[in-house]
Amino acid sequence: MAISIKQIKLRKLNMRLLNPFxxxxxxxxxxxxxxxxxxxxxxxxxFGESVAFTSPWYTEETVQTNVHVMEDFLIKILQENKINHPDDVSKLFEPIKRNNMAKAALEGAVWDLYAKGKNIPLATALGGEKKEIDVGISIGIQPKVKDLLNVIDDYVHAGYKRIKIKIKPxxxxxxxxxxxxxxxxxxxxxDANSAYTLADIEHLQQLDDLNLTMIEQPLAHDDIVDxxxxxxxxxxxxxxxESIHSLDDTRKAIQLGSCQIINIKIGRVGGLTEAKRIHDYCLQHGVDVWCGGMLEAGVGRAHNIALTTLSGFTLPGDTAGSSRYWEKDIITPEATVENGLIKVPNKPGIGYEMDEEALEAFTVSEKVFDF
Ligand SMILES: O=C(O)CCC(=O)C1=CC=C[C@@H](O)[C@@H]1C(=O)O
Ligand SMILES: [Mg+2]
Known part of the structure; x- marks a missing residue:
């Protein structure tokens, strides 16, 4: 049965993180x-959530490019075409190059709508079976080593299953x-966020003595050869x-031996359909994956939780609980972590309700597109 969209709403929100990242x-x-x-x-x-930041320092996309591409191209494509399954959306978006976070923001809403129409959790619609997911935490660069050690101590005691530390020269x-x-x-x-080059090989090799689970994106954002x-x-x-934007990028990186692990971010790869394809490919090729984060609010977080229920997500992700980021999240109940685990909601779709009051309070503008 076709998914009959009659309206799309874009709400622009502004939320303040509890701590600078x-x-x-x-x-x-x-x-x-x-x-x-x-x-x-x-x-x-x-519901879906756009994850680009205001400046293009992580990838080339920004909040402004996201809304431009959604309003001027992607929503028109959805208005003009029949959608039978959310997988159709990524196919329809193919003529638009890159702009993956804009695509994922709309595709995510269609996936949620599809799961709700079938009265099943989004996790189930994606083929996920886990009832709870392991969570790790990503810690930004701190003023002093002592501060970092204190922050880590808090999170280890809170039960987080893996600690990610941002590094730079x-x-x-x-x-x-x-x-x-x-x-x-x-x-x-x-996680180096591409802060090094091959000139740093000897320096980076010192990390081999520290029994790290992995080093994330040490070299250029667009590289798989070095x-x-x-x-x-x-x-x-x-x-x-940063180097992985598609299943094709994944295949090439694995064939070249550029990595042993992939961080899948739904926004970076253009949506849940592509994220699932990358997961399936990695599972077949014995490559571990985990779900990265983009400091999302509740909707994006709920999508990450659903994706992480797929069996190939063998390593804890960056999907921490709502209270790690926000004084108040836009979903109810908020996503909570207990003993390093988030329980996967079993309600239809993303499994959380929108907190209308919070949504209203953080909304700065709204635009409606009728079909
Ligand atoms: O807690 C999260 O959502 C993960 C945060 C995080 O580590 C990152 C978010 C966005 C860009 C980067 O700085 C970084 C990452 O590269 O994974
Ligand atoms: Mg990273």
């Missing part, structure tokens, strides 16, 4: 993004050595994040 590129505290809502002729609503080997000394048995990984050279001389598994 610092990476090798800069610091972020205010998050602007779009909540997409697809409403069908039965009155069901499906000048804040790397010594910092990680201090962390490893104080936390000898904790699964620790490092990463293969680095992986060949490092014991620590390399995980690719």
């Amino acid at each position: 610092r990476t090798s590129f800069g610091t972020m505290q205010d998050k602007e993004f779009y909540i997409t809502e697809a409403i069908d002729t039965h009155g069901n609503s499906g 000048g804040w790397d080997v010594d910092v990680l050595r201090a962390v490893r000394e104080q936390f000898p048995d904790t699964p620790i990984m490092a 990463h293969a050279k680095l992986q060949a001389v490092m014991k620590t598994p390399i995980c690719l994040d």
Whole structure:
């Protein structure tokens, strides 16, 4: 049965993170993004979330490019075509190059709508079976090593199953050595957000003594060739994040030996359909995957939780609980972590309701598109 969308709503939200998040590129505290809502002729609503930041430092997309591409191209495609299954959406969006976060924001709403129409959880619609998911946490660069150790201690005690530490030249080997000394048995990984080059090989090789679960995206954001050279001389598994935008990128990186692990972010790869394809390919090829985060609000978080229920997500992701980011989230109940686990909701679709009051409070503008 076709998915009969009668209206799409784009709400622009502005939310303030409880703590600034610092990476090798800069610091972020205010998050602007779009909540997409697809409403069908039965009155069901499906929700999605755009994940690009205000500046193009992570990928080339921004909040502004997301809304431009959604309004001027993608929504028109949805208005003009019949959709039988959410997988049709990524196919229909193919003529539009890249702009994956814009695509994912709309495709996610269609997936939620589809699952609600079938009266099943989004996780089930995707083929996921886990009832709870393992969660890790990503910690931004801290003012001092002592601050970092304190923050890690809090999260280890809160039960998080793996700690990710942001690194950059000048804040790397010594910092990680201090962390490893104080936390000898904790699964620790490092994320460089492409802060190094092949000139740093010897420096990076020092990380091999620290028993890290992986090092994420050490080299250029668009590279898979140099990463293969680095992986060949490092014991620590390399995980690719920024370099992977599609199943094709995944296949090439695995064939080249550029990484042993992939961080799947729904926005970066253009939606849940492509994310699932990448997962399936990695599962077939014995490559571990985990679900990355983009400091999402509740809707994006709920999508991440649903995706992580697929069996190939063998490593804890960055999907921490709502209260790690926000004083108040836009979903109810909020996503909560207990003993390093999030229970997967078993209600239809994303499995959380919108907190209308919070949604209203954070909305700065709204636009409606009739079909
Ligand atoms: O908690 C989260 O949502 C993960 C945050 C996180 O580590 C990242 C979010 C966005 C860009 C990067 O700085 C980084 C990443 O590269 O994974
Ligand atoms: Mg990363």
